[in-house]
Each structure stands twice: as structure tokens, then as C-alpha cells.
Amino acid sequence: MDKVVELEGSRSLEGMIDIATEHHQAGRLEDAAILYRRVLDEKPRHVDANHLLGVIAYQQDRFDTAVELIGKALPDRPASDPIRVNLGRALIGAGRLSEGAEALWSGGYYDEAEEACREAIARTPEDHLLYILLSRILMDDDRPREAETVIYQAFRRVPERDASAGNDTLDLSEYNSATKAFTYSIDIVGTCNLRCPSCPVGNLSDIERPKGFMDVGLFEEIVKKIKSECQNETPNLWLFNWGEPFLHPKLAEIIRIAKAHALPVMLSSNMTTKLDFKEVIRAEPETIKISLSGMTQEVYGKTHARGNIETVKENMRKLRRYIDEFDAKTVVYVSYHMYRHNICDYGDAVVFANSLNFDLLPIVAFFQPLEKMVELVENELSDVDKTLVDLLIEHPLVGVIMSKRIADPAQDCGLRSNAMAINHDGSVALCCGVYQPANMLGVKFTDLPHQELQALKYEHDFCKTCYKSHLSWLPIPPHQPEQNGVTHERQKENLYRKFRQSRGQE
Ligand SMILES: C[S@@+](CC[C@H](N)C(=O)[O-])C[C@H]1O[C@@H](n2cnc3c(N)ncnc32)[C@H](O)[C@@H]1O
Ligand code: SF4
Ligand code: SF4
Secondary structure, three states, rough: OOOHHHHOOOHHHHHHHHHHEEEEEHHHHHHHHHHHHHHHHHHHOOOHHHHHHHHHHHHOOOHHHHHHHHHHHOOOOOOOOOOHHHHHHHHHOOHHHHHHHHHHHHHOHHHHHHHHHHHHHOOOOHHHHHHHHHHHHHHHHHOHHHHHHHHHHHHOOOOOOOOHHHOOOOOHHHHOOOOOOOOEEEEEOOOOOOOOOHHHHHHOOOOOOOOOOOHHHHHHHHHHHHHEEEEEEEEEOOOOOOOOOHHHHOOHHHHOOOOOOOOOEEEEEEEOOOOOOHHHHHHOOOEEEEEEEEHHHHHHHHHHOOOHHHHHHHHHHHHHHHHHOOOOOOOEEEEEEEEEEOOHHHHHHHHHHHHHEEEEEEOOOOOOOOOOOOOHHHOOOOHHHHHHHEOOOOOOOHHHHHHHHHHHOOOOOOOHHOOEEEEOEEEEEHHHOOOOOOEEEEEOOEEEEEEHOOOOOOOOOHHHHHHOOOOOOOOOOOOOOHHHOOOHHHHHHHHHHHHHHOOOOO
């Protein structure tokens, strides 16, 4: 107690904390507590004093007090802060297992997090959210097969939404996912130079599909038909679906045709093609999205298979030069596909994109097409596909679980009601999410009026399969409990911390 008394005259809070910590480390908990409290008398929100007084409460098995005090120290601290880890332990002590597990997971304490989560599951095995949390912990602990087992358990457990029960009060109207504008995805190129494993061009490459470039005359016919029958004045015109538009030797001409009919054009490109696209920029498409998944060949090549990152960078520089030269009003942005393996390159990608004055928007990478997603729901993916799924930040079944629990199957699918996918030969697909020939409508866009094309979609059997697998594009309110207080932002933050730790930077 001598030093406690000695400090009576000293008003330096940090000095008091130092002495208190000495007491604390030497096991003189009461002496330390007196000083921490004295600091809090002067500064009630003092982070260290709240945190360490909370740790003392934890050491004395006063878990609720520990949670309260450590919680006061937490606001505005990063997810991985040691304070959160101590909060996690206090929460577990207080019997709040899932919250504790989540906090420990954020700190990278996977064993403790797993133990708490499994205990919580043993107590309430019907709570599917606990399985989702456990799957996230196991994914980050590099145990994807175990994570997979757990996520399928969650999927089986969660009940389907039963709107017919009569007590259904969920109003989904404001979340209608169908965009108000109609979207036409026209695959002007029926193939791609890359083989991304998340895309059917890579993961269904053995499927026989017609390949080629859309004829310019056919494109003009399509555009005229769109103008004559589309319900919206300015539908979205996307010149891609499962192909690479920058491979088309007449892309500039195609853009000019669309613009001549007052249809704004959006392109999306891997930016790995060797064709000179000077004329394309001179034609001034409204939007170009650049798809990227890394900044080094090792990282990028994993998810943009056959792509060369140096070619991408060179093409991006060229794009900036052409835009400046023609004073083009084209909006360009980089879509960074976020995976587990490429968090490490994210910062470099932002710097590079910004150096060229392009925005970079991260998107959590997903797995396509719908036929593969049906296999995933049925747990029938090949090992090769599982290798890709293991790279995803979130197991795709989490979204499916959300849909199973909430989506109202009486609602119409937005990809069917408000979109049309047209292949390079003018034939029409059931929707932009399917790839296999069986899921094409077997007619040309220019042969049938809009309503008849729509009728063919509504008769198609694959939609039934898709609905049954909870994959259809239905309204779901944001911020669902599956997110469990954990948005993708937190998951990305956790992974970034893990990456820094692996480099000894944390
Ligand atoms: C199949 S690509 C075709 C266009 C072009 N080849 C490209 O990759 O940009 C259509 C869109 O899907 C996006 N995409 C492809 N793979 C993705 C993934 N794994 N996660 C998120 N978006 C992806 C691309 O960014 C692109 O805008
Ligand atoms: S670059 Fe685009 S179209 Fe090509 S394989 Fe990748 S995602 Fe598919
Ligand atoms: S229900 Fe599925 S297959 Fe049918 S249009 Fe919608 S997303 Fe496509």
C-alpha cells in the first residue's frame, strides 16, 4: 500500500497507471484496483483503467462487472485489439458464449473461440447462427473441410420461411431486389482468354458452348428491338456476361451503335487482352469496370487463371492515357474481387488504381454459375471447385441459408422479371446466372417479342430447381442475423490481421 499512498500527491494519470500495473503484475490486485479507480474518478472513460480494472474483476470471477468495465474500454478500438480478447474471455465467464467466441475469433484466438462456440452449440443445438459462427472460426483457422461440415449442418437445421402459416409479418416490399430499370446483358464475345475458377468459363470449360464474336449487324438489330419494346426508356446495357468484351475486334463500332440509339453502355474487362483499345475509348463507353484479384502474379494467377498481372497494369496505364488524350467522359473503376489469399495485395491495388485516378471498389468474391451453386447446395462439388470455395471469404451457403430462412418463394425472381441475357449468336439464356446449354431458351432474341420470351422463361424447369435450392434472386432485407454482428468488413479485417501476424507485423 506504500506506493499507493505515495502517489496520493501525484496527479499524473499515466504515472498512476504505471504503478497500478506494477501492483497488478505482482498479484496485489486490491492495491492495483484502488489506483485504477482513482484514475477513473478523474477520467471515467480512461481506456487502460477501465480495461485493467475489468481484468481484475475477471481474475476475481466477477464476470458481469468485467464485461461492463472492459466493454467501456472498447469503443473505437480495432477488432483485433487485445482488449476485445479479454472482453471475449469475460463474456464466456459470464455465460455469454457466442459473443465471447466472436470476440476471441476476432483476436485470432481460434482454439478458445472454437471451444466456446462448441459449448454454446451443445446448449442450444437448434441455433443455426452458432454453426455459422463456428464455420467462420474454422475457415480462419485453415480448417475448411471441418468448416464445410458445420455449415451444411446449419443449412439443414434452418427452417424454410413459411409465409402460409398466417402469422407472417415480414414486409419485403421495400427490399425488392429487382432493379427498377430492365438490364440487358449482351455477351458480344462468346468466350474469354482466361479461365477463372470462380466463373463457368474456367470451372465448366469442358462444356460445349458456341463460341465467337457477335456480328455487328445482329447487334444493331438487337438494339433496335430493345428500343422498340423495352418497358423502360433507358435500360441498362451490359456488353458482357460470360465473355471478355475487349476481345471483340469491332468493339468501338458496337459502342457507337448503342450510343446512336441513346443506350448507355457498360463494359467489364479483365484487361489482359493484347488488342489495342484506343478506338474503344474514343467511342466513349459510359462505364468500364476492371476486374482484378491481386497485384502479384502468384496471387492474381490463382483466381484469374491464364491472366498476366503485368499486362493488366500496362493496359490500365494505357487506359488512363487514352482517356486523357480523348478527354473521354468514361467512368472507370476497379472491382477488386476479395478472396482469402489476396487480402495481402489489396493495399497495393488501391494505391495503383488511385495513382491512375481510378476508384477501387472491393467486392466479396462469389462462386458461379447457378448450375454449380445447385451442386454446392447439394454438397456435390468436385475437389477442384472446393479449392476455389475454400478461397472465398464466406462460404456461399451462408447466403443460401439467409435466403432459405427469409426469402418469400411467392415473389418473382429479379433476374427473370427484370433482366435478359443474350448470347453472342443472338440466342437467349434463361438468365444471366446460367451457363449450360440446357438452360438456354432455344430461341433468338430477335425472333420473338418480349412477352413471349418472358413466357418461355417462366415455363423453364431450371427455375424450379433454382427456387428449391434457395438461389433465386428474391428480396432479402439487409443486416440479417446470419451476419451475427459480423459484416464482411469484420471478416476482411480479421483476415487482414491474420496476414499481418503471419508477417510478424502485429
Ligand atoms: C464473368 S465476368 C465477364 C466480363 C469480364 N470477362 C470480366 O471478368 O470482367 C462478369 C462480371 O463478373 C464479375 N466477376 C467475375 N468473377 C467474379 C467473382 N469471383 N466474384 C465477384 N465478381 C466476379 C466480373 O468482375 C465481371 O464484372
Ligand atoms: S475474365 Fe471474366 S469471363 Fe473470363 S474467365 Fe474470368 S470472370 Fe470469366
Ligand atoms: S429463378 Fe434462378 S434460374 Fe430462374 S431466372 Fe431466377 S436466378 Fe435464373
